[in-house]
Amino acid sequence: MIIALDAMGGDFAPEVTVAGAIEAVSEYDVHVILIGDTDKINARLQDRRYPAERISIVHSTQVAEMDEAPTTVLRKKKDSSIRRAIDLVKNGQADAAVSAGNSGVAMAMSLILLGKTEGIDRPAIATLMPSLSGHFVLIDAGANVDCKPQNLLEFAHMGDAYYRAMSNSPSPRIALLSIGEEDTKGNELTKEAFKLLKATKINFIGNIEGKDVFSGKADVIVCDGFIGNIVLKTSEGLADTIMKMLKFEIANIKTGKLGYLMIKPALRNFKKRTDYDEYGGAPLLGIKGTCIISHGRSSAKAIKHAIRVAAEMSRQHVHENIAATIKEIHQKGQGI
Amino acid sequence: MIIALDAMGGDFAPEVTVAGAIEAVSEYDVHVILIGDTDKINARLQDRRYPAERISIVHSTQVAEMDEAPTTVLRKKKDSSIRRAIDLVKNGQADAAVSAGNSGVAMAMSLILLGKTEGIDRPAIATLMPSLSGHFVLIDAGANVDCKPQNLLEFAHMGDAYYRAMSNSPSPRIALLSIGEEDTKGNELTKEAFKLLKATKINFIGNIEGKDVFSGKADVIVCDGFIGNIVLKTSEGLADTIMKMLKFEIANIKTGKLGYLMIKPALRNFKKRTDYDEYGGAPLLGIKGTCIISHGRSSAKAIKHAIRVAAEMSRQHVHENIAATIKEIHQKGQGI
Numbered sequence: 001m002i003i004a005l006d007a008m009g010g011d012f013a014p015e016v017t018v019a020g021a022i023e024a025v026s027e028y029d030v031h032v033i034l035i036g037d038t039d040k041i042n043a044r045l046q047d048r049r050y051p052a053e054r055i056s057i058v059h060s061t062q063v064a065e066m067d068e069a070p071t072t073v074l075r076k077k078k079d080s081s082i083r084r085a086i087d088l089v090k091n092g093q094a095d096a097a098v099s100a101g102n103s104g105v106a107m108a109m110s111l112i113l114l115g116k117t118e119g120i121d122r123p124a125i126a127t128l129m130p131s132l133s134g135h136f137v138l139i140d141a142g143a144n145v146d147c148k149p150q151n152l153l154e155f156a157h158m159g160d161a162y163y164r165a166m167s168n169s170p171s172p173r174i175a176l177l178s179i180g181e182e183d184t185k186g187n188e189l190t191k192e193a194f195k196l197l198k199a200t201k202i203n204f205i206g207n208i209e210g211k212d213v214f215s216g217k218a219d220v221i222v223c224d225g226f227i228g229n230i231v232l233k234t235s236e237g238l239a240d241t242i243m244k245m246l247k248f249e250i251a252n253i254k255t256g257k258l259g260y261l262m263i264k265p266a267l268r269n270f271k272k273r274t275d276y277d278e279y280g281g282a283p284l285l286g287i288k289g290t291c292i293i294s295h296g297r298s299s300a301k302a303i304k305h306a307i308r309v310a311a312e313m314s315r316q317h318v319h320e321n322i323a324a325t326i327k328e329i330h331q332k333g334q335g336i
Numbered sequence: 337m338i339i340a341l342d343a344m345g346g347d348f349a350p351e352v353t354v355a356g357a358i359e360a361v362s363e364y365d366v367h368v369i370l371i372g373d374t375d376k377i378n379a380r381l382q383d384r385r386y387p388a389e390r391i392s393i394v395h396s397t398q399v400a401e402m403d404e405a406p407t408t409v410l411r412k413k414k415d416s417s418i419r420r421a422i423d424l425v426k427n428g429q430a431d432a433a434v435s436a437g438n439s440g441v442a443m444a445m446s447l448i449l450l451g452k453t454e455g456i457d458r459p460a461i462a463t464l465m466p467s468l469s470g471h472f473v474l475i476d477a478g479a480n481v482d483c484k485p486q487n488l489l490e491f492a493h494m495g496d497a498y499y500r501a502m503s504n505s506p507s508p509r510i511a512l513l514s515i516g517e518e519d520t521k522g523n524e525l526t527k528e529a530f531k532l533l534k535a536t537k538i539n540f541i542g543n544i545e546g547k548d549v550f551s552g553k554a555d556v557i558v559c560d561g562f563i564g565n566i567v568l569k570t571s572e573g574l575a576d577t578i579m580k581m582l583k584f585e586i587a588n589i590k591t592g593k594l595g596y597l598m599i600k601p602a603l604r605n606f607k608k609r610t611d612y613d614e615y616g617g618a619p620l621l622g623i624k625g626t627c628i629i630s631h632g633r634s635s636a637k638a639i640k641h642a643i644r645v646a647a648e649m650s651r652q653h654v655h656e657n658i659a660a661t662i663k664e665i666h667q668k669g670q671g672i
Contacts, residue, residue, distance in 0.1 A: 259598025
């Protein structure tokens, strides 16, 4: 698999992007094309040991800034590293693209350069998150702030195909995020979406409440991108707050210092299990190609895992599977 | 202050409601009227020590079940304990009502029997939650699933008045829950609400992202009741999941058992700081009276604190203050 990495994208680029690429090619069966300033990239590659035949560089002279509007980048930065990365996917020179840069730009660029999957109205971000029993996919995690019921139906089908491909689970449990389990509970959007989902052949297990998001009851949780983004970020913030509060309380008692040392390996294991870095990034589903969008604050490890996810998605033909699923649904006149 | 307590409402009633009332009258300067089955209540009062002059009983023969529709209860259960509790507030025989029973019924009953505050379109639930630096109010936590921008403006004013009364803070920081800090970020609802909030005289600090909900940046966080309910329940579920994961990881390492014992007092302090029971319940704001709605699974401690909050709200004239604020805004033609 050949992965095009936006080497200039992210808060700590190109330091961590190059380091992540080195880790990825050393560990996985992938080739990484680093796109960006050749001099800067080479400065970080030299003196490092890695299978050199698995990394190549494509020079680009521009960078999309973190706060730049997608329209501006599209118009004025034809040679930006993110654009060049997605162009490589479009031209078939790479199997997938990864960027930790401006996520709005990455999304807009993927949409415009690669195009939407036939029959999909709104591509969506599918984020993998840890649960009590394993992990689940939250879709849409922020691509679409105002949605119609049909969009949530699309998200469910895309999440289903994504989860099946990535987990080898034949029939993922799909749930709709709402404020009560009964089908009569919800807002106008979810009540309509519930009916549409009920009529599909996916394993729709009904509404799921906030309290069960992390309990492991569902494999795919469907919601609009406004709520998805808020759930995602609130959860990250709360986890952070809880750990800070716990450390504060532990530091505040006599036996805390010693106790902390004794449970430290457990905290490390907990962190590993819930660490964003292990998940790497989230794909934009519903486009003709594979593009992984990573946090701006990604570490080298996060970049490595994003490359792993990108390769795995290409290997499993996720976007082709989604296209086939949507085509079949349209042909049978089911739902969308 | 005289508090009317729905003694039959809640998963563990009348056991915990009576116990909570006893704790409250022993600790605070309140009188509690227990409404429900006199025999059952008396059975739990006997042999207990408490200032007997501070508890009285009003007999009622019916109970609103947890899954009963508000309309059914309104039509068929004129002698339900929740209805009688709110009737006492309406007739001026009690200053406030508390119920851990069917929350939909409690809301509908408050609305219909007490009526909405003049100028308020949608009463809302204001829930107090712990943050890194203290606590904050989330409004609306679940009363209104589909909202207009004007409703969010009302929530902001009500949350402001509530927070001022309960904390003695002269100018609480009010924020709008959204997906980015810039005023251009959000969905159609929040973008419109942002403009309305900007034009008020309250201390509107702009949008707040999910990651900052628990960071202590805002005193009052405004959102529609669908998102509020999901944020509230997701947070409760996540906190629970994190504690389970941590305990699992601690039990899984050699030094875990001893380390756990050493940090146990810290865990207890953490639990106390974040314990729902300490917050007791959430008021429905925007009605002509005070009604506190508690979790069905409330403990005696939660009931005690709900009675405390009810008394404090009456003492601080929160609903009168809200009425005055809304009246002033309407007179000045500001906003709503």
